[in-house]
Amino acid sequence: MRQLRGIPLNSRNRIIGKISKNPAKIRETKNCILAIASIEKKLRGLKAILCSTADEGAKAIRLKIPIIHSVENIEALSEGDIVSLDMMTGDIIVVYERNSIHNSVLASTDCNCRCIMCPQSLAENSKEHLDNNIEIIRMMDKHTPALGITGGEPLILGDGLIKLLRQCKKQLPETQIQILTNGILLKENDYVRSIARLRLRNLVFCIPLYADTDTEHDFIMQREGAFEDTIQGLYNLATNRQLIEIRIVVMSLNYKRLPKIAEFIYHNLPFAIHVAFMGMEVEGMARKNVERLWASPKIYSPFLREAVLYLFQRNVDVSIYNEQLCLLPKDIWNFTCKSISEWKNIYLEDCLECSEKGRCGGFFAAPYGVHKAQIHPI
């Protein structure tokens, strides 16, 4: 997530609030955090103030409300963004960007799997975590086009997730909600039914499938029985008429089977509304295991092509995420998407000369060295 920093005053707590940049336009001050260049008049009722210059320090102390001053790049904050302020360190974390299509809520920092290519750093969930998330959703713009619910594994929240989704339904009735889950806990049909009963119209479950056979999938998930549980979960979702997207992260361990995975999906999960093949994000566990997991898109693109065209031929909606056009055959370019969140989406120096940069998804902030060397302008 995008992050800024300044010098904190007047508080040592964690504060969550919605950004406003124009003091004149503030109607409801309760959750409001004002982000301005300098403090010009006395303001009351605000949750906090962010300002860019150091001179404001003295004025700020007198106001007796939490302030972070000397914030660099304060223009990066937009009206309606939601930030979490750490008043101990002065960190300003942007948890929601009103103008982004890639917003998400980190529902859980814990997981019931330890996938060998997991890009996340995992930690036990804290008690306030769920309440904070619900508060964040409550502050979101009603017209937010899409929201991801990610983790860790969001389903380990159990009833907590239902609470979170209920808040989504209330605050974001039109928003496309995507839950990123391994699907294991959906093997309990009662749980699936209680989610289905919420009747969220635009809820999609995004569930990974790394192989077409159990042993291979379980190894990548580092959990015995994961394949069977996830399949059961997918069937429970289908029976309860929930929408499903299947996600396949491509790595050395599975790229040769991509066409067979596509075949398995078509024959066993024909109710999925979307299938996405995803380039690996080399972070967390993936970075640690990169030698073992890495496969160049140049090597796996023929397999990826076969799998994508197999599904397209069968009228299955299919996409490619996180890949660069210069490493893919041209006849599958149309399936690529700009899938990387803006704050960590970069292009290399070579990319600046590329005629297709506008269509290309680019990279996660840190492309792996071997990968980087193969990139070339088109």
Place this chain on the structure above:
Amino acid sequence: MTPNNRAYTILPYRFMRFGKEVLLVNEAGEYIFLSENDFSRLRNHLLDEKNEIFLNLKNKHIVTDTDPVLPVYLLATKYRTRKSFLNDFTALHIFVITLRCNQKCRYCQASSEDETRTEFDMDNKTAKRCVDMVFESPSPAIKIEFQGGEPLLNFETVKYIVQYSKKLNRAYRKNLEFVICTNLLGLNDEILNYLKKHKIWVSTSLDGPRTLHDSNRITRKGAGTYDIVKKNIQTAQDKLGVGRVSALMVTTRDNVDKLNDVIDEYVNQRFPSVFIRTIHPFGRAVKEKLGYEVDTFIENYKKALDYIIKLNLQGISFSEQYATIILKKILTPFATGFVDLQSPAGTGISCAVYGYNGDVFVSDEARMLSKMGDNRFLMGNVHKNKYQEIFNGRMIHEIIENSCVESMPLCSECAFQMYCGADPVRNYSVRGDLMGFRPTSEFHQINYSIIRHLIDLIKQNNPDMMNVFWSWITNRSIEEIQRPERE
């Protein structure tokens, strides 16, 4: 490896040899090809579990080296999907509006009556009883097909049925559709407006260009009908929309070796597909000797299919319906809902025919047998019997019991089982028993040969041809499938 020390379990499959390769089909109709050598290794438990072929077989649930609960669960789900046509019971209801006809086609199986004989019309009282019975079917989708004779000769009853069933449907709220099977000779503006207003699909007959069409499809006075049919097809297409009008053809001795001409005629007349149908050994067709050897049909069918594939590759999107149905069965996990190729047979449970006098038959062929004096497949009469007596009577049970390919001799072990079906009425009319005898059955020969031919084509794995097949299955133009474009 000893039997006690087996590394993997083999799950049920059926197989058939294709040259040097072996086709294996699992219980849900998914297939895989193996070399003779790998097939032998599979059976003798000699495949290595890390081997690609083992994984491919595991993907198809033919082997498993882990708990068999999951593959059995997946197979069961897919089997249920394939058989989902059974869930809803009878959806297609055919009404014989009149036996009168203004044509006297030489192959007519419906043995029509003279235009003046109005005693063979369905009256409103019978029509009402039939519609009442139709709505007793549990099916959420109901298709009422008007047939004859020529239904336009008794259009008042057609109107009555449309009006009465729409009225009933206000309470039932079923997905209700109408189709009229007509030779289009009697088409006029008033009828066209009515068809448009009530969104009635039109199914007509076209046997090819003028010479072929007029050799069999003639008026009662013996005159050709091609010109008027062509004109009226165009009128109907323009008024109702090209997609609302379809045509059927019958393959006879006259056109069996000229199917390319038939196909060209269909393309020229803006039809998106053709259904190359064999002649049925019923009614006048037998007397007029319009039949041909089964092999002749099969050879010409294959040639016609090649020709259609070629047309597609030239950019003309056009399909053959029978091949499309079978390809769907071979290549997709879905049910097809095609009444003539089901197990148990669709006769009675998926479709029923209501005669002009209220007699209810399991199929049109059953009605023909009755016309010839054999009431073997008469389920009852709407004036005399209740729904339960007709649709849950001894007859329908007997047909189901005797038309499951899963238990029929030779079918039970056939690798094509999931792609095929049974026709008990035809078996009975040829041999006198419902089960039939595969070695001499024409139904078997035709389906076996066509399925085998299609699998041969699939096996070639020619990307262009596969694109054509998938354009048929998914109902998209060939252009759309060749050039993946997305918004």
